[in-house]
Amino acid sequence: MTQHTPHPNTPKVEVRRLSKMFAEPGSAKHTVALSDVSLTIGPQEIVCLLGPSGCGKSTVLRVVAGFEQASAGSVLVDGKVVTGPGPDRGVVFQEQALFPWLSIYENIVYGPKIRNQPREAYEALADQFIGIVGLRGFEQHYPHELSGGMKQRVAIARVLMNTPEVLLMDEPFGALDAQTRSTMQEWLLALWQTSPRAALFITHDVDEAIFLGDRVYVMTSRPGSIKLERTVNLPRPRTLDMLTSPHFMELKREILGSIRVEAHAAAGLPIV
Ligand SMILES: Nc1ncnc2c1ncn2[C@@H]1O[C@H](COP(=O)(O)OP(=O)(O)O)[C@@H](O)[C@H]1O
Numbered sequence: 001m002t003q004h005t006p007h008p009n010t011p012k013v014e015v016r017r018l019s020k021m022f023a024e025p026g027s028a029k030h031t032v033a034l035s036d037v038s039l040t041i042g043p044q045e046i047v048c049l050l051g052p053s054g055c056g057k058s059t060v061l062r063v064v065a066g067f068e069q070a071s072a073g074s075v076l077v078d079g080k081v082v083t084g085p086g087p088d089r090g091v092v093f094q095e096q097a098l099f100p101w102l103s104i105y106e107n108i109v110y111g112p113k114i115r116n117q118p119r120e121a122y123e124a125l126a127d128q129f130i131g132i133v134g135l136r137g138f139e140q141h142y143p144h145e146l147s148g149g150m151k152q153r154v155a156i157a158r159v160l161m162n163t164p165e166v167l168l169m170d171e172p173f174g175a176l177d178a179q180t181r182s183t184m185q186e187w188l189l190a191l192w193q194t195s196p197r198a199a200l201f202i203t204h205d206v207d208e209a210i211f212l213g214d215r216v217y218v219m220t221s222r223p224g225s226i227k228l229e230r231t232v233n234l235p236r237p238r239t240l241d242m243l244t245s246p247h248f249m250e251l252k253r254e255i256l257g258s259i260r261v262e263a264h265a266a267a268g269l270p271i272v
């Protein structure tokens with residue numbers, strides 16, 4: 001059998017005219033969460049999705065992950081329609097459920113272990129990740145002994161142990177304080193640089209989106225659709241001084257303006 005090799009210009013992920021409706025319990029009505037959302041993610045691209053609370057960002061990610069079905073439209077990975085979750089896609093959430101009864105090491109190797117991989121197969125990679133997440137010496141500690149930032153690093157390492165081709169992150173730094181968040185952004189980029197892959201990063205923080213992303217999409221308020229797409233023309237590796245570069249400031253001004261209109265609409269407030 002010949003292997004399925006996608007065309008070099010095929011995006012790794014393609015969201016094609018995706019709509020999503022949720023049934024309202026006890027009524028015949030539906031909530032239209034997403035309406036005609038289209039976006040692409042290249043094989044080594046970080047794409048950030050911005051939008052006001054409730055606009056459907058998480059719903060997009062959940063359909064790409066295969067946790068939710070599309071009501072209309074589709075999601076393709078390597079040109080093949082997504083019908084459910086798969087090991088090609090790894091998901092990181094805002095508040096990560098590390099297993100509190102497992103040590104940091106056991107949390108990190110959880111994926112290969114439940115797949116019954118022999119210890120030799122994952123030991124070296126796990127050791128490398130312990131170093132990358134900055135938790136050497138903490139291997140035998142338990143999640144409650146770690147800070148929020150440390151826990152999110154463990155969570156990301158745990159997902160990467162499964163070597164997903166696509167990384168899906170839903171506001172992974174949303175619960176962290178501003179300083180930790182900034183450190184985590186730099187850390188994530190350094191990690192990504194060691195093994196670039198397709199990534200969808202959801203955030204409501206404009207600075208975070210521009211600093212991390214190759215491209216940024218802005219969504220309208222519910223029903224969510226894509227309102228703006230911008231390419232971030234900043235070289236990699238990204239450095240903190242880029243946060244004040246003219247291109248960064250210009251993009252930020254435009255995107256903030258675009259989101260402000262939607263956030264006011266979502267809150268039912270007039271623009272003043
Ligand atoms: N499982 C669900 N059942 C019913 N409604 C849902 C469900 N998930 C999300 N929604 C609704 O869809 C809309 C978009 O939600 P969500 O994707 O979580 O937005 P965001 O992540 O941008 O804050 C919201 O109005 C939300 O209440």
Ligand SMILES: [Mg+2]
Nearest residue numbers: 057058059170
């Ligand atoms: Mg969300």
